[in-house]
Amino acid sequence: xxxxxxxxxxxxxxxxxxxxxxxxxxxxxxxxxxxxxxxxxxxxxxxxxxxxxxxxxxxxxxxxxxxxxxxxxxxxxxxxxxxxxxxxxxxxxxxxxxxxxxxxxxxxxx
Amino acid sequence: xxxxxxxxxxxxxxxxxxxxxxxxxxxxxxxxxxxxxxxxxxxxxxxxxxxxxxxxxxxxxxxxxxxxxxxxxxxxxxxxxxxxxxxxxxxxxxxxxxxxxxxxxxxxxx
DNA sequence: ATAACTTACCTCGCCTGTCAAGGTATATTT
DNA sequence: AAATATACCTTGACAGGCGAGGTAAGTTAT
Numbered sequence: 001x002x003x004x005x006x007x008x009x010x011x012x013x014x015x016x017x018x019x020x021x022x023x024x025x026x027x028x029x030x031x032x033x034x035x036x037x038x039x040x041x042x043x044x045x046x047x048x049x050x051x052x053x054x055x056x057x058x059x060x061x062x063x064x065x066x067x068x069x070x071x072x073x074x075x076x077x078x079x080x081x082x083x084x085x086x087x088x089x090x091x092x093x094x095x096x097x098x099x100x101x102x103x104x105x106x107x108x109x110x
Numbered sequence: 111x112x113x114x115x116x117x118x119x120x121x122x123x124x125x126x127x128x129x130x131x132x133x134x135x136x137x138x139x140x141x142x143x144x145x146x147x148x149x150x151x152x153x154x155x156x157x158x159x160x161x162x163x164x165x166x167x168x169x170x171x172x173x174x175x176x177x178x179x180x181x182x183x184x185x186x187x188x189x190x191x192x193x194x195x196x197x198x199x200x201x202x203x204x205x206x207x208x209x210x211x212x213x214x215x216x217x218x219x220x
Numbered sequence: 221a222t223a224a225c226t227t228a229c230c231t232c233g234c235c236t237g238t239c240a241a242g243g244t245a246t247a248t249t250t
Numbered sequence: 251a252a253a254t255a256t257a258c259c260t261t262g263a264c265a266g267g268c269g270a271g272g273t274a275a276g277t278t279a280t
Contacts, residue, residue: 006236006237009237026229027228027229028227028228028229029228046229047230047231047232050229050230050231051231072226072227072228073226073227073228073229074228074229075227075228075229076228076229
């Protein structure tokens with residue numbers, strides 16, 4: 001198990017929403033870009049990723065549609081909704097708060 | 111459910127070890143000091159706390175002994191071990207790394 | 221040709237950490 | 251006598267992560 005998997009837990013949704021803020025994207029590509037961005041130090045496991053897509057779709061944060069590729073494997077594209085954008089902003093501000101709280105709690109005193 | 115509970119997840123052990131770095135302490139007091147430190151914004155739930163104590167003890171990070179209170183409720187004190195100190199340091203450095211990774215992943219690009 | 225690999229999707233079932241809800245016992249305050 | 255505070259604990263449910271498996275289509279190497 002990766003060192004950081006426990007610490008990343010809880011950020012999966014935020015990471016996915018962040019990826020979708022700029023433009024629609026599909027699972028495989030999202031995963032690749034995450035691996036690339038962390039220099040291979042972290043990757044969302046496929047099972048985790050697709051679970052998250054289902055969760056976010058049910059929650060109304062994203063919607064999905066099949067791409068119209070003429071060749072190669074089919075792709076399911078995801079699009080962030082207005083509600084998803086609101087949620088993203090909320091998650092970011094929660095993270096800022098949580099980060100300070102954690103820093104405060106995990107340091108030794110005196 | 112508290113806003114930040116999902117984000118704090120994974121830091122419980124680190125928080126407890128941090129508390130024990132300076133001196134031995136007991137569960138109830140540790141929990142109180144966390145509540146105080148966060149201004150009531152966060153508290154380790156008792157079940158979570160005691161589960162974590164068991165986990166940390168089994169892992170050899172802490173040891174415990176009963177206090178010799180002459181009055182009032184009995185207290186089980188916890189003491190951090192050398193292995194626990196090493197682990198604390200490791201967890202702190204992992205946090206620093208994970209923090210940067212998260213920041214990097216949850217921001218929107220361009 | 222065919223084996224191996226890549227792209228791209230998905231599900232099932234286990235594991236682990238959190239926590240609501242319950243419990244015990246002692247001492248103090250109302 | 252009842253309520254509150256201190257202080258400990260367990261059980262069972264739940265949710266998220268993920269290993270292990272599967273499907274299907276296209277590409278590259280032998």
